[in-house]
Structure formats: structure tokens, C-alpha cells
Amino acid sequence: MDILIQNVNDLKLEIARLKNQEVEQAVALKARFSSPAAIFSTAMSLFPKSPTVDGVKNESFFSQDFLGLISRIALPLTLNKTIFKHSNFLVKTLVGILSQKASHYISEDSVTGVWGKAKALFNKFTKKKNEEEVPTPAYVKY
Template structure:
């Protein structure tokens, strides 16, 4: 709303209008970001998902690939290659940057599902073995 300010009362009314507009926008933002899930979805919208083939570019990766670009070299240099020289740490950084292009949401969920199936399979075998050793006697009615 472009109003020509010609006197002090026009200026004061415009200031009041802008303050009310500011308060309304603040309330709208607070309402939009009132829960952690809404904040996470707003953050996630910064990283668009691509359904096509993934390339090695940093802009074509999902959040897991971007995180692995930072976390993987840091974790390797702080644990396995602690105390090594600059050359070794640089090579680890370069190799882990290349390896991070293969890390995606699909690969992380695939590994998670395999681990979950492995653990549930172990527990199923253990309970089945325990049932065979100590069968429950059924009561005859």
C-alpha cells in the first residue's frame, strides 16, 4: 500500500499500520514453527528429493549423502587414523568424499533393514530353540 505521506498524522498512521503488519507476520511465523516436526519439514524442504539417478554432485544428493560428506572423514580421522600424518588424512578425506556419493537414503534404509532382520532372526531362533528344550505342557480340559 503506497500512500503518500504528506503530514505527521499520515506518517504516524503508516507507522501504526506497519507495526500491526509486523505483529501479524510474527504470529504467522510462530504458528508455522510451533512444533519440532514443522521445523524439521521446513529444514528438509531446503534439500529437494530427486527421483532420478544419483550422480556424484553435491547438489544431487539427499540429506544422508550430504551428512556423510562431513561425518565420514571426520569420524575416520578421529578414530582409525588418529595420530597419522597430513598426507594420510588428506587421502582419507578424498576417498571418503568419493565414497559418500554412494551413500543415500536407500542404502541407509537397506542396511538398517538387513540389520533389523538379522537381529529378529537371531531372537526367533533363540526363542524357537528355548521352546524345543522346554515345551509348554498344555492342560487337557
């Protein structure tokens, strides 16, 4: 927007227009940062939603369940403190990125499914062991 200023009156009009624009923008900024919810929504608007793929919307950070959110923090921290303890910066960064991606697959449903399978397997082995130890009673006719 190039405005040609040819005389003093044009300059005064442009100064007045810019002052009005400044006041309007100040009011808009005050409204945008008036409450904590407004500040949070402003911050979240910096991170746009990802587009849908095949009609399925990708989950954002805050739409994951509780266990998924915990795994996003605990998984990279645990891996970097245990397995990759003496690794360099690049390896730890790569582990952090990959574990962030892998945490999308960790949810309450998946953990419950794995726990159920492990529990069934454990019960199967303990049941066989108990059957072997307990002798079958012999019934005798008199």
C-alpha cells in the same frame, strides 16, 4: 583487437568508447550481484555441471539426499579423528579424498536397506533363542 591511433581525434574516440564500455560492464556487474540469489547463481556458475555418462547424469553436491550430504562431512572427520588420529598430513588428505568419493554410495536408500537386513538378522537370532527357551506344551488326554 588492435586499434591504430594515428591522431588526437582517434585517441579521443577510443577514450570515449572505453568509457562507454566501462559503464556497460559496471551495469552488468551490478545486475549480477543485486540479490543473494544472483550472487549464489554466480558462484555456482563457477562450478560447471559434469557431463552425462551413458545417459545417466552424475549427481552434484546439492542434488544428494540429506544423509549423503551429512556423510560427506561426517565420514572424513570421523575417520581422521578415530582410526587415523596420529597419521600425517598426506594420509589424512588421502582419507578425506577417498571418503568424499565413498560418500556418493551412502544414501537414505542404502542405509535403509542395510538397516532392514540387520534388523531381519537380529530378529532371526532372537526368534530362535525364544523358541529354544519356551518349552512346547504337552497335551494330555484324559
